[in-house]
Amino acid sequence: MTLSPLMVIYAVYLSVRSQFRLKAALAPLGNYRVFDSKSDQNINQRVEPMQIDLRIASSKPVAEIVDFARRCEEAGFSGLGFVDSHTFLRDVYVVMAQVLQHTERIRVRPAVTCPGPRHTSVIASVAKTVQELGPDRFELWLGRGGSANFLVGLSGLRLAEIRKAIVEIKAFMAGDWDVYQPAESVQKYGSETGTSKRAEHVRLYHGGGEPLPVYLTASGPLNARLAGELCDGVLIHPAMANEEQIGALRQWVAEGAALAGRQASDVHEVLQMEGLVRDTLKDAVRAWSPRLVTPLAKPSGQEWLNQLGIDYDLSSFKEKLQEAAAKFLTFYPDNNHMEDWQAAEKVAEVVPYELQEALVEKTAIAGDPDLVTRRMKELEALGIHHIYLYPAESFTLPEHELRAFKEVIGPAFNLS
Numbered sequence: 423m424t425l426s427p428l429m430v431i432y433a434v435y436l437s438v439r440s441q442f443r444l445k446a447a448l449a450p451l452g453n454y455r456v457f458d459s460k461s462d463q464n465i466n467q468r469v470e471p472m473q474i475d476l477r478i479a480s481s482k483p484v485a486e487i488v489d490f491a492r493r494c495e496e497a498g499f500s501g502l503g504f505v506d507s508h509t510f511l512r513d514v515y516v517v518m519a520q521v522l523q524h525t526e527r528i529r530v531r532p533a534v535t536c537p538g539p540r541h542t543s544v545i546a547s548v549a550k551t552v553q554e555l556g557p558d559r560f561e562l563w564l565g566r567g568g569s570a571n572f573l574v575g576l577s578g579l580r581l582a583e584i585r586k587a588i589v590e591i592k593a594f595m596a597g598d599w600d601v602y603q604p605a606e607s608v609q610k611y612g613s614e615t616g617t618s619k620r621a622e623h624v625r626l627y628h629g630g631g632e633p634l635p636v637y638l639t640a641s642g643p644l645n646a647r648l649a650g651e652l653c654d655g656v657l658i659h660p661a662m663a664n665e666e667q668i669g670a671l672r673q674w675v676a677e678g679a680a681l682a683g684r685q686a687s688d689v690h691e692v693l694q695m696e697g698l699v700r701d702t703l704k705d706a707v708r709a710w711s712p713r714l715v716t717p718l719a720k721p722s723g724q725e726w727l728n729q730l731g732i733d734y735d736l737s738s739f740k741e742k743l744q745e746a747a748a749k750f751l752t753f754y755p756d757n758n759h760m761e762d763w764q765a766a767e768k769v770a771e772v773v774p775y776e777l778q779e780a781l782v783e784k785t786a787i788a789g790d791p792d793l794v795t796r797r798m799k800e801l802e803a804l805g806i807h808h809i810y811l812y813p814a815e816s817f818t819l820p821e822h823e824l825r826a827f828k829e830v831i832g833p834a835f836n837l838s
Contacts, residue, residue, distance in 0.1 A: 472835045473500035473808040474798070475692070476823060477533060479759070479816035480504055480512040484520055487512070490819050491521040495528040497828040498837040503533025503563065503810055507570045510755045511816070515548045522556035530556060533810070534565035534639050534657070537587035538576045543602060546594035546626055553634050563637040563657060564588065566645065569756055581644050588636065588652050597630030599623050637692070643674045650678025655690035657810060662730070662784055663695060665804050693806050697787035698813040699794050699826040703779070706788035709763075710814055711770035711778045712750070713786075716757050718773060719747035730784045734777050746772045759816040791830035798831065 476499050480487050491502055502521065506514040514532045521530055535545055545562070553560045564587070567578025579587065594601045602624055637655035640646040649656035656675055660667035676686035696713075700706040717726055723743070724736050736743065746769050750757040753766060760766045770778075782788050787797040798809060813820045832838035 471837060472798075472802055474827070474831065474835065474837065475499060475501035475503055475529070475808070475810045476820060476827070477503050477505065477810065477812045478819065479507075480514060480517045481510065481817045482512075482819060484512055484517055487517055487819070488520050488524050490824070491528065491530075492525055494824060495525045497824060498832040499528060499827060500808075500837070501529035501531065501810075503531055505816065506532040506535045507568065507573070507759070508539060509569070509573045510759065510761075515552055518560070519552050519555050522552065522559060525559075527559070529559045529561065531561040531563045531637070534563040534568075534637075536565050536567045536570050536579070537584070537591075538567060538571045538579060539574060542587050542590040543594055543626075546591045546629070549591075549634055550595050550626065550628050550631075553632070554628075557632055561635045561637060561655070562591070563639065564591075565639045569759055573755055581648065584638070584645070585648060585652070588638065588648070592636055592652075594626045595629050595634055597625055599625045601625075635690075637690075639694070640671060640675070643670075646671050646674035647678035647681075650675035650680075650684070650686065650689050651682045652678075653689065655692060657692045657694055659694040659696075663693065663787065663801060668693070668804055668806070690808070691806075692808045692810050693801065694810045694812050695787050695798075695801070696785070696812045696814075697794065697797075698820075699789070699791055699822050699831075701790060703789045703793060704775075706790070707775070707778050707782050708767055708770075710782050710786055710788045711773060712760060712763065712766035713758070713814060714773055714778060714781050715743060715746050715750060715770050719743040730781070732777070732780050732784065734780070739772065742772045746770065761817050763815045763817065791826035794826065795831050795834045799834070 476494055478487065478490065482490075494502060504514045504518055504521075505511055508514075514535070518530045518532065521528075537545060540548075549560075549562045564584070566580075566584045567576070571578055590601055600623055604622065604624055633654075635654040636652075637657055638645055638649040638653045639657040639659055640649050641659040641661070646656065646658070656671075658668065658671045658675075660671055672686065672691070675689055675691070679686050679689055698706055698709055700709055717723060718736060719740075720726075723740070727734055727736070747757070749769050750760065750766065753760040753762060755761070773781075787794055789797075801809065811823060813823055828838060
């Protein structure tokens with residue numbers, strides 16, 4: 423039977439309509455991949471390439487950091503995350519403002535800003551100011567507390583406090599009135615009646631305009647649900663970057679999103695991938711080893727190994743581990759950001775190399791450029807489309823990672 427042109431057009435219409443319905447049905451799955459059992463084809467295909475960002479600690483002069491950022495942009499990195507810890511790094515917002523003015527494409531954000539050292543109104547004001555220098559390239563990443571808090575005697579924020587901070591920052595950046603109430607003394611100033619209509623209300627003068635994306639870092643259910651409920655994006659940080667833990671974090675984000683009447687796919691997902699690149703696996707393991715000492719030295723160290731599925735008895739050198747952890751406390755400024763990293767590697771030799779390697783395999787992605795690229799490809803197969811590479815050191819710029827990205831990683835993802 424010969425089909426008329428009208429019948430052919432109608433058949434094509436039905437085919438296209440069924441494809442759109444299939445995509446709509448899959449939309450709530452967000453970043454999850456769905457496969458055809460026969461052809462193993464990715465039905466829910468991403469339309470954007472993999473994005474890979476790099477952590478930078480601003481320990482060098484601003485001009486040097488800006489030059490490094492320009493080289494990262496030229497190499498093809500999607501974005502840069504600048505550590506926000508004011509006691510030992512340059513002011514992150516000054517640095518980001520300079521980077522935005524001297525680059526054209528690369529995205530920039532603090533990674534991460536913790537309310538506490540800065541009042542939420544200060545964060546909102548400076549963030550909206552920096553946004554002016556790169557309206558489509560700046561984001562605000564928030565966390566509950568780290569070295570910026572602890573080194574000046576402040577605790578990390580509790581869940582209710584970070585919730586309040588997110589609500590205040592977003593509302594003040596939007597230009598809303600009465601997010602904060604002026605002090606009583608300000609309200610009475612200059613008024614015979616004891617009140618001043620002008621001072622009773624406050625807003626951010628340069629607020630409003632294009633909304634600034636707000637992200638929250640999440641390694642467990644509480645922050646993940648909060649990010650899903652309140653934020654534009656989430657920086658997931660699983661203890662192990664495997665399917666089970668990534669899936670759990672996604673589920674918690676989805677639960678939070680549901681509370682706000684949203685889909686999980688409305689919350690942009692970034693995976694914090696702790697790791698580094700060196701010429702050989704052994705060099706990479708050694709470079710990462712200082713991060714292993716403190717958790718092993720804790721009373722829960724053996725339990726931690728058991729949870730990771732590593733069969734290794736710590737009892738024979740537990741005392742040496744504790745001595746090494748105590749030694750780390752003498753390094754400036756803390757045991758996560760040590761100025762003399764090479765000396766820290768020497769102290770970490772108390773951990774036998776075979777245990778170091780086993781731990782790195784479970785908790786980080788470190789090795790030569792080809793190995794790191796393969797691990798990133800494995801993450802892509804789990805539906806990860808945005809990676810934030812988090813190298814170990816804070817007092818050197820990540821030159822190893824930049825070179826590896828330019829020569830191997832970027833070309834593998836068609837990003838160079």
